Amino acid sequence: MLEIANLIKRYGQDEPVLKGLDLVVEDNSVVAIVGASGAGKSTMLRCINRLVEPSSGSIRLNGTELVALRGAALRRARRKIGMVFQGFNLIDRLTVMENVLAGRLGYVSLFQAVTRRFPAEDIDRAFALMERVGIAHYANKRADELSGGERQRVGVVRALMQEPEVLLADEPTASLDPRTSEQIMMLLQSLASELSLPVLINIHNVAQAKAYTERIVGLRHGTMIFDGVPAEFDKAALEAIYGGIEAPDDELTAAPAGIASGEES
Numbered sequence: 001m002l003e004i005a006n007l008i009k010r011y012g013q014d015e016p017v018l019k020g021l022d023l024v025v026e027d028n029s030v031v032a033i034v035g036a037s038g039a040g041k042s043t044m045l046r047c048i049n050r051l052v053e054p055s056s057g058s059i060r061l062n063g064t065e066l067v068a069l070r071g072a073a074l075r076r077a078r079r080k081i082g083m084v085f086q087g088f089n090l091i092d093r094l095t096v097m098e099n100v101l102a103g104r105l106g107y108v109s110l111f112q113a114v115t116r117r118f119p120a121e122d123i124d125r126a127f128a129l130m131e132r133v134g135i136a137h138y139a140n141k142r143a144d145e146l147s148g149g150e151r152q153r154v155g156v157v158r159a160l161m162q163e164p165e166v167l168l169a170d171e172p173t174a175s176l177d178p179r180t181s182e183q184i185m186m187l188l189q190s191l192a193s194e195l196s197l198p199v200l201i202n203i204h205n206v207a208q209a210k211a212y213t214e215r216i217v218g219l220r221h222g223t224m225i226f227d228g229v230p231a232e233f234d235k236a237a238l239e240a241i242y243g244g245i246e247a248p249d250d251e252l253t254a255a256p257a258g259i260a261s262g263e264e265s
């Protein structure tokens with residue numbers, strides 16, 4: 001379970017970008033974080049994995065306070081936080097398997113990492129996860145030979161190799177076509193329940209947030225102004241969050257293509 005309490009982040013002397021956020025995400029729960037550009041979505045995710053230092057507040061992951069951690073304790077805690085990125089963040093010249101095994105770097109010795117002698121159980125786990133998301137047959141392909149959707153699956157598997165206790169996805173579908181985006185959202189949704197993980201997804205596409213998550217959190221200028229189930233996310237909520245500027249009307253109604261067939265990949 002992820003528990004965020006009174007999280008404040010101020011960059012320099014500027015007005016806080018996060019103004020006292022409270023959010024509890026249970027295991028097995030997929031939450032979409034929506035909000036206009038600059039609302040603080042990325043800052044929130046980055047505070048959780050401590051790529052950004054919170055100014056104050058508390059972030060607890062399964063009881064461990066992350067905000068207080070330093071040095072080796074912080075490195076150990078970071079292993080438990082899986083991250084999926086908009087741009088995939090793969091190493092192009094390495095194979096799929098090598099990229100996936102990078103998720104184990106926090107667990108193996110420097111010698112094992114440099115000589116790429118990963119334990120057999122890591123290789124087994126890598127194959128099992130690649131099989132699960134449908135990329136096992138690409139294990140020896142270079143990452144830059146894959147399509148965007150395949151690359152994002154590699155990114156997801158790499159995050160899962162960390163044996164994370166929470167999965168954070170920052171605009172994971174923004175570089176993908178609509179159909180592939182839906183497949184990745186469905187995958188994240190299924191993995192949350194299969195692995196009993198809390199999953200937080202920053203996402204601009206409100207229709208996808210509504211279709212593939214069970215809870216939507218809306219940020220505006222660093223304050224949470226909506227927290228509810230997709231059915232409650234109506235035009236008024238959209239207006240409140242985006243100020244009527246950014247999201248067109250059909251954001252709420254666009255029917256994702258994959259839903260009708262229930263397909264995932």
Ligand SMILES: Nc1ncnc2c1ncn2[C@@H]1O[C@H](COP(=O)(O)OP(=O)(O)OP(=O)(O)O)[C@@H](O)[C@H]1O
Pocket residue numbers: 011017035036037038039040041042043044
């Ligand atoms: N390193 C930084 N230093 C100073 N200000 C920053 C820094 N990172 C983000 N900000 C500011 O914090 C605010 C929130 O940014 P953030 O990236 O968290 O928003 P966002 O909701 O993720 O936006 P987007 O949807 O465009 O990614 C913005 O005003 C941004 O300019």
